[in-house]
Every structure is written in C-alpha cells, then in structure tokens.
Amino acid sequence: MSDVDLKSQDLYINRELSLLEFNHRVLNQARDPDTPLLERLKFLCIATTNLDEFFEIRVAGLKQKLEAGSVETGPDGLPPKETLRAISQRARQLVADQYYCFNRELLPALQKAGIRILKRDQWNNGQQAWLKRFFRDEVQPLLSPMGLDPAHPFPRILNKSLNFVLALEGKDAFGRNRAMAVLQAPRSLPRVIQLPRQQAGNKPHTFVFLSSIIHAFADDLFPGMQVSGCYQFRVTRNSDLFVDEEEVDDLLRALEGELPARRYGDEVRLEVADDCPDDMAEDLLVQFGLTQDDLYRVDGPVNLNRLMAVYERVDGTGLKYPSFVPGLPRRLAHNSDIFEVLRKQELLLHHPFESFLPVIDFVRQASADPQVVAVKQTLYRTGPESAIVNALVEAAKSGKEVTVVIELRARFDEADNINLANRLQEAGAHVLYGVVGYKTHAKMILVVRREGRRLRRYVHLGTGNYHPRTARLYTDYGLLSADRTLAEDVHKVFMQLTSLGKVSKLKKIIHSPFTLHKGLMERIDREIEHASSGKTAQLIIKVNSLVEPALIRRLYEASAAGVQIDCIVRGMCSLRPGVKGVSDHIRVRSIVGRFLEHTRVFWFLNGGDDEVFCASADLMERNLFRRVETCFPVQEKTAHRRLSRDLKSYLKDNSQAWALQSDGQYRLLTPGRTKPHTAQAALLDDLAERS
Structure with missing residues (x-):
C-alpha cells in the first residue's frame, strides 16, 4: 500500500458523470415491466426532472468555471471542458433512452391499459372538431405569436418553458414577408388536456398534449399566411442564485430581489423537436449563445415531466403501488x-x-x-x-x-x-x-x-x-x-x-463544520487499528453522496488494512471499489426503488461494541465544511438494534440494488437461485399498516 498514490486520478470517479449514472438507474425503474405501469410513467417524469436540475445547477456551474478560464480539476483529474464534453455524450444517450421508453414502451402499454395519449394523426373527426373549438375558445385568446424582424427582436424565453419556432410563407397584412416567428405557450395553460368522455369514445382516460393542439391549429394564428413548419423548443437556464452575504444587510430582501432573475439565467441547454430543420436549430443556438454540444433533439414533447398530470388524473387500481x-x-x-x-x-x-x-x-x-x-x-x-x-x-x-x-x-x-x-x-x-x-x-x-x-x-x-x-x-x-x-x-x-x-x-453530537469530518476519520482510524491488531473490523456507510476526497482516501487505507467496508450510496459516488491493493474490501451499492433513499447512517463495529449514528449530512465537501450539520448517536438498545437490522436488510437486497464496478459502471443485482429480497418491501411489511 505504501507505494500506491491514493491521490491518483485513476482511483476516483467523476462526480458529475456519477450523478448521471444515478439518473440512468431511475430511468431503469420506468423501463422495468415489474414496476406498476403508472409508476413507470412517474419514474420517467422523475428522471426528466432530475436531468433538468442537473443542467440547471451542475452543468451551469461547469460552464461558469469554463467561462472564467478555470482549469481546476476534481480528484478524477477532468477539467471543466472535458467534463462538459463527457456529460454531453452521456446525457445525449440518456435523453434517447427516455424518449425510447416513452414512445416504444410506455405509450403502447398505456394504450393497452385504456389510457390513451393521442397524437395529431390519431384524432377522429369529432375529436378534431372539439379540439379546434378548445383551441379557439381556451388557447388562442392567450397566445401572442411574434414575427421576427428588426422591430420585433427575439423575445425573452423563460427557463424550461414551452415554445415554438415557426416557419412562415406569404405576406402579412402590411405586405411584409416574414420567414420566422416565435410562439410562447402561456404558463396558465395545462400542458396535458383530458378529452371529455363523449369525445373519447366513452373512454375516460384519453389525453392530448397542448403542444399537439397548438401545432395542429397554428395556421389560425397567421391569417392569409401558411405555416410551413412548427417546432417545439425549450431552453434550460442557470438556476443557481448568487448573493454575496457579506455585502448585503438583509439576506431575505436580497434573495427576494434575486429570485426573478432565476427565470432568465444564462442558457445551458437547448431542446428542439427532432424534425426541426438544421438551419432553424442553428439559428436558435446562435440566439442563445450555445453550441452543438448543447443541442438535444427529442422525439416527443420537450418536457416529459408534464406527464405527471396523467399519473395524477388516473386512479389506476393495479397500475400504481398498493396504498x-x-x-x-x-x-x-x-x-x-x-x-x-x-x-x-x-x-x-x-x-x-x-x-x-x-x-x-x-x-x-x-x-x-x-x-x-x-x-x-x-x-x-x-x-x-x-x-x-x-x-x-x-x-x-x-x-x-x-x-x-x-x-x-x-x-x-x-x-x-x-x-x-x-x-x-x-x-x-x-x-x-x-x-x-x-x-x-x-x-x-x-x-x-x-x-x-x-x-x-x-x-x-x-x-x-x-x-x-x-x-x-x-x-x-x-x-x-x-x-x-x-x-x-x-x-x-x-x-x-x-x-x-x-x-x-x-x-454526543458531532457536527459540521467543526467536528463531523474529524469524528468520522477518527472512527475509521479506530477500525484500522482493530484490523491491524488482528481483530475483525467493519464499517457501513449509508448516504446519498460520497465524494469528499480525504474521507475516500481514508477508506482506501482502511480497506488495505483489512477493514470490511460496505457503502450504500444512492447517488454520486467518487470512490472506486474493487481496485486491487486499494479497495479490495470495499463494496458499493445503490438502492433505487419506490421511495427515494435519503437516510444517512454510519455504523462502526468498534471491536464488538458497535456504534451507530444518523446524520443530516452527506459525505461531500459542502456538507462537511460549509454547512451546519448534525450527526447524532442512536444508543437506546431497541432503536440501535433496529438500525443495525435495517442496514443488513439493505445489504441483502438483491432486487433493487445496483453494484458499482471498479470501471464506474453499475450492475443491477438479481436474485438468481437465492430468495428475492427487497429492503423497502421488507420495511413496509414490518412497519407499515396495509390499507
């Protein structure tokens, strides 16, 4: 171990790419036929929201560093430019998988279950007439299409809002040839419209996207002209707020002033319909100061998260998790x-x-x-x-x-x-x-x-x-x-x-930013001492994120000393398990199921007199050094035993657990010949009352 450089970038997984892999695991729940159908739809929405926030915060932060000329790297050695390039590649695959899941897997399954989301070419004459009236009475009065010319500059586009870019032919009322217009969908309009039972063939769960309605009747917005193309687009912006606390007298008032700016932060991503012509997509990229790496073409609605409306409106017995x-x-x-x-x-x-x-x-x-x-x-x-x-x-x-x-x-x-x-x-x-x-x-x-x-x-x-x-x-x-x-x-x-x-x-409490990091390091050192003296040594960590490099290095040292280490990490994990001579005794798993795993627990064997702590903190630099966090012992015997039993149940999970490999990839565990065990289901059986 003495000749191994524990700071080598080969021993660390990039935190941003690790977070994208978590989103892949969430999306897998949407693709799992064993998950109830409407819950699969919900997981697709969650994956979409997660990816939005990833761009709003993580990608936005990297772009800021790049613009500032930073070449600073994390423990993995990737500078911002290379990280952004790797994110673009992985995120593009995730987006493709999301829309494949929606179009090829969920839509047919929903149709089979009597839940229809109709595309324009599926409307019958009666539905076409009803939707045209709906457009005329409920939608058109709220729309303000904007033709683009020197007197009509490109409008400000709200973060993550639904918009359309339109190609026009003909002359307007003033004799002007307009080639392009932009239409913003008002936030007051629902993005998913439920058809009345009589228009849905007496089938109560029939829906149409607002985007489909606008697309179908866009010609009505431009009398005497022809809409030769209508394409959705959505812009994602930097949504992090910055307030220099040392320079303001009233933090509340300062934040109140900053909140409106979140809607119009710097652009970080452009999503467009997959059939949008290249020249129009390029015009949009130029307008927003983005590059091809920031362009994502989508085969369907630009915001899949709006499908939550379908989940909420359908009381699907057998299609949702049992209450x-x-x-x-x-x-x-x-x-x-x-x-x-x-x-x-x-x-x-x-x-x-x-x-x-x-x-x-x-x-x-x-x-x-x-x-x-x-x-x-x-x-x-x-x-x-x-x-x-x-x-x-x-x-x-x-x-x-x-x-x-x-x-x-x-x-x-x-x-x-x-x-x-x-x-x-x-x-x-x-x-x-x-x-x-x-x-x-x-x-x-x-x-x-x-x-x-x-x-x-x-x-x-x-x-x-x-x-x-x-x-x-x-x-x-x-x-x-x-x-x-x-x-x-x-x-x-x-x-x-x-x-x-x-x-x-x-x-009793160890807390950030003062004693938590030191207290955890001391307890890892204690396990190293036990292992070095020939005693059994073991620790279990359950957190949402494990990326703080000094703690990871200490875990590597503990593994090399013979300490058995199990890490249950929901999301980001920079630790690379299974590296010979470094992390042979470390196993990392991620549990993704019905509930979002959010507990933070630290268990130490301590020579047989085991200690267990719960905490508000993850193992990230921000939690350990830039936040006020508490980590408290659970010492009462019954509660102590419960916590230890819960951790062992999570380590036995062979149905919703993903094992992290040394190459940074995750492998979904399967029961094989062993009895299936799902930790969350076991806890429901033990603690909850079935209705």
Missing part, C-alpha cells in the same frame, strides 16, 4: 402524551414506513402545552402549507419563546421559505437565517418544558426535512428523545446558530 398507512409506534398508539412517552424511552421513527405525524404532534403538543416555555427549530424545506409552521405560529401567538432558524437558500424552495419567515415574524417568533457563509442543513427541534421546579428539554433530530409530503416519498430517520446530554448538545448548537461565541464542546 399503505404509515405505522405508529405502539407506545404512541397507547399514549398520546408524547412528553410522557419520551420520559420513559426514546423513539426512533423510520419514514415513510412509519408515520411523520408524531413529529408534527411533538410541535403541536408543545404549542398547546402551558408548561412548555420555549420551542426552537431549524427549517430547510417544509412546504408552503406546513402543519409544523402552523403550530410554531400558534406557539408564538400564545406567548411562548419561539426561535426558528430558516435556511433561505434551500435551492428551489427560496420563495416558500421567505414567505414562511415573514409569516413567523408577524406571529412574534424570532426568525434567523443561520450563519453567514454556512447553510443550516441540520434538522433539529428543541422543546423546553417546565416540570416541577426545573426545566426539561425534549428534542427531535432527523436525517430529512420537516416536510410532510416528502416524508411519504423519502426514507428518513427521526429520533425523539428526552436524553439530557443529547438535549444539552442540541441547545449548544442552537446557541451557535443564534448568537456569538466560541465553538462549544459537545458530548
């Missing part, structure tokens, strides 16, 4: 007083298999309890209509001391969080926006309750956001506890966020 009711811990089922329950024992919740309601009730009871004197909470993503925020508002109105640390810069949720901040402030809560230069990503609630002659603290710590909707879609752990030492640590973290002073020493 379930999240379980409730027995102790709460028999005693609704959550504070009394926690005085006896901690509660570990595993969402969505177990209900998120106890977390909401924790805040609600604190709000209504006259013995509660203070509530403190962090909010990263919570949704515009939040029961937790409602409870915080009521607590503040009732005179309790309510302190809320809101992360205004939670990407794509900035507007909602600004509204929440204003609402809480109006109710009398103390609202803060964290620490300049550090996002507050920790998930914490602290309740202070007067009990007899003393104050007692109760806490909730989690791996995910306080968002009831995502609590039904993402897997996350939440710990409710009255442990005095743990609560004291949470109190100290809140003090760091809301006041000034030195870093307080915590007894």
Whole structure:
C-alpha cells in the first residue's frame, strides 16, 4: 500500500458523470415491466426532472468555471471542458433512452391499459372538431405569436418553458414577408388536456398534449399566411442564485430581489423537436449563445415531466403501488402524551414506513402545552402549507419563546421559505437565517418544558426535512428523545446558530463544520487499528453522496488494512471499489426503488461494541465544511438494534440494488437461485399498516 498514490486520478470517479449514472438507474425503474405501469410513467417524469436540475445547477456551474478560464480539476483529474464534453455524450444517450421508453414502451402499454395519449394523426373527426373549438375558445385568446424582424427582436424565453419556432410563407397584412416567428405557450395553460368522455369514445382516460393542439391549429394564428413548419423548443437556464452575504444587510430582501432573475439565467441547454430543420436549430443556438454540444433533439414533447398530470388524473387500481398507512409506534398508539412517552424511552421513527405525524404532534403538543416555555427549530424545506409552521405560529401567538432558524437558500424552495419567515415574524417568533457563509442543513427541534421546579428539554433530530409530503416519498430517520446530554448538545448548537461565541464542546453530537469530518476519520482510524491488531473490523456507510476526497482516501487505507467496508450510496459516488491493493474490501451499492433513499447512517463495529449514528449530512465537501450539520448517536438498545437490522436488510437486497464496478459502471443485482429480497418491501411489511 505504501507505494500506491491514493491521490491518483485513476482511483476516483467523476462526480458529475456519477450523478448521471444515478439518473440512468431511475430511468431503469420506468423501463422495468415489474414496476406498476403508472409508476413507470412517474419514474420517467422523475428522471426528466432530475436531468433538468442537473443542467440547471451542475452543468451551469461547469460552464461558469469554463467561462472564467478555470482549469481546476476534481480528484478524477477532468477539467471543466472535458467534463462538459463527457456529460454531453452521456446525457445525449440518456435523453434517447427516455424518449425510447416513452414512445416504444410506455405509450403502447398505456394504450393497452385504456389510457390513451393521442397524437395529431390519431384524432377522429369529432375529436378534431372539439379540439379546434378548445383551441379557439381556451388557447388562442392567450397566445401572442411574434414575427421576427428588426422591430420585433427575439423575445425573452423563460427557463424550461414551452415554445415554438415557426416557419412562415406569404405576406402579412402590411405586405411584409416574414420567414420566422416565435410562439410562447402561456404558463396558465395545462400542458396535458383530458378529452371529455363523449369525445373519447366513452373512454375516460384519453389525453392530448397542448403542444399537439397548438401545432395542429397554428395556421389560425397567421391569417392569409401558411405555416410551413412548427417546432417545439425549450431552453434550460442557470438556476443557481448568487448573493454575496457579506455585502448585503438583509439576506431575505436580497434573495427576494434575486429570485426573478432565476427565470432568465444564462442558457445551458437547448431542446428542439427532432424534425426541426438544421438551419432553424442553428439559428436558435446562435440566439442563445450555445453550441452543438448543447443541442438535444427529442422525439416527443420537450418536457416529459408534464406527464405527471396523467399519473395524477388516473386512479389506476393495479397500475400504481398498493396504498399503505404509515405505522405508529405502539407506545404512541397507547399514549398520546408524547412528553410522557419520551420520559420513559426514546423513539426512533423510520419514514415513510412509519408515520411523520408524531413529529408534527411533538410541535403541536408543545404549542398547546402551558408548561412548555420555549420551542426552537431549524427549517430547510417544509412546504408552503406546513402543519409544523402552523403550530410554531400558534406557539408564538400564545406567548411562548419561539426561535426558528430558516435556511433561505434551500435551492428551489427560496420563495416558500421567505414567505414562511415573514409569516413567523408577524406571529412574534424570532426568525434567523443561520450563519453567514454556512447553510443550516441540520434538522433539529428543541422543546423546553417546565416540570416541577426545573426545566426539561425534549428534542427531535432527523436525517430529512420537516416536510410532510416528502416524508411519504423519502426514507428518513427521526429520533425523539428526552436524553439530557443529547438535549444539552442540541441547545449548544442552537446557541451557535443564534448568537456569538466560541465553538462549544459537545458530548454526543458531532457536527459540521467543526467536528463531523474529524469524528468520522477518527472512527475509521479506530477500525484500522482493530484490523491491524488482528481483530475483525467493519464499517457501513449509508448516504446519498460520497465524494469528499480525504474521507475516500481514508477508506482506501482502511480497506488495505483489512477493514470490511460496505457503502450504500444512492447517488454520486467518487470512490472506486474493487481496485486491487486499494479497495479490495470495499463494496458499493445503490438502492433505487419506490421511495427515494435519503437516510444517512454510519455504523462502526468498534471491536464488538458497535456504534451507530444518523446524520443530516452527506459525505461531500459542502456538507462537511460549509454547512451546519448534525450527526447524532442512536444508543437506546431497541432503536440501535433496529438500525443495525435495517442496514443488513439493505445489504441483502438483491432486487433493487445496483453494484458499482471498479470501471464506474453499475450492475443491477438479481436474485438468481437465492430468495428475492427487497429492503423497502421488507420495511413496509414490518412497519407499515396495509390499507
């Protein structure tokens, strides 16, 4: 091992390309015939949305670096220019696979199931007449086609909006020859139109794309002229917000001013209909300052994510996952007083298999309890209509001391969080926006309750956001506890966020940006020491992303020392397993299933006295050094055993697990001759109530 350079670029997988591979795994769910049909459609929509965000953030950031002349590389050694070129190649294949899935696999399967999405050449005379009336009455009054000439410059194109470029023949009312026009589809119009039953041949689930309707009747927009070509296009823009926090006096107001600019950030991708003539596509590229590498031709609607409307409108028994009711811990089922329950024992919740309601009730009871004197909470993503925020508002109105640390810069949720901040402030809560230069990503609630002659603290710590909707879609752990030492640590973290002073020493929690990275490294070193002394050494990591190079190097050292390492990494993973002499003892898998894996768990054998932690942080530089994150131990015996059992279940998964190979490719595991095992299904059987 001593002669191996652990910084060699050959030992690291490019993080951007790794993220694209995750999207490939999501798309595979849409192509899997064992997945319920409408869920396959939903996975196609998710893959589309994921790719959009990838361009809006990841590709946009690389383009900014390239424009600034940066040749900076990551551990894999690829500079921005080469990374962008590799992204273009892989993303192009992903897009082709998406539209193949839509056209060749999903559309025929949907048709067979009685769900029709009609193309223009499939409309019968009655449908044609109804759609023409719909266009005339509901669509045309909202359209403003723009002919292009010196007096009519190219319009501003909204990020990810539906647009058309049209080729025209003939003269307009002023005798002008117009060769080209642009038409923007209003955001107020639905992108998928459901036909009335009588027009659908008494079949209730018949749909038409708005783009097909506009295309079919575009001639009506240009009286006396002929539309010789009508082609969809969509532009993706840089959607990252930049606010120099040290140069602004009010972060909330500064972000409010920046949000509108997101709609018109720098262009990063152009999607056009596959039949768009080359010269028109080139004109669009020139207009947006893009190159052929940024052009993506699509065989269908330019935004497949709009198909979510079909998923939502069809109540497809047998076409969606079976419904379930999240379980409730027995102790709460028999005693609704959550504070009394926690005085006896901690509660570990595993969402969505177990209900998120106890977390909401924790805040609600604190709000209504006259013995509660203070509530403190962090909010990263919570949704515009939040029961937790409602409870915080009521607590503040009732005179309790309510302190809320809101992360205004939670990407794509900035507007909602600004509204929440204003609402809480109006109710009398103390609202803060964290620490300049550090996002507050920790998930914490602290309740202070007067009990007899003393104050007692109760806490909730989690791996995910306080968002009831995502609590039904993402897997996350939440710990409710009255442990005095743990609560004291949470109190100290809140003090760091809301006041000034030195870093307080915590007894149980390790946290970013201060002790988390060091604490994980020390525990890996401890496993190395055990292995070096001949003891069995093992660790398990379950995160969304594993890219921080120093930690990866330490894992390589541990593997070389004989430590058995299992990594369950949902998305980006720069670690390259299975390299002889470096990572022989490291296995990496990714679980992609019904729920988005979101838990962050670290388990260490520790010579037989095993330790397990849950965290809000992934193993990325931003989480470890530029965010406020918490990593907390789960020590209560029952909860500790549950976590260990869950991890082993994920490591046994042979149906929805993808194994990362040393060449950076993922291989879907299959049961073969062994009994099939799906971790998420097993957790549903164990924890949820079937409806």
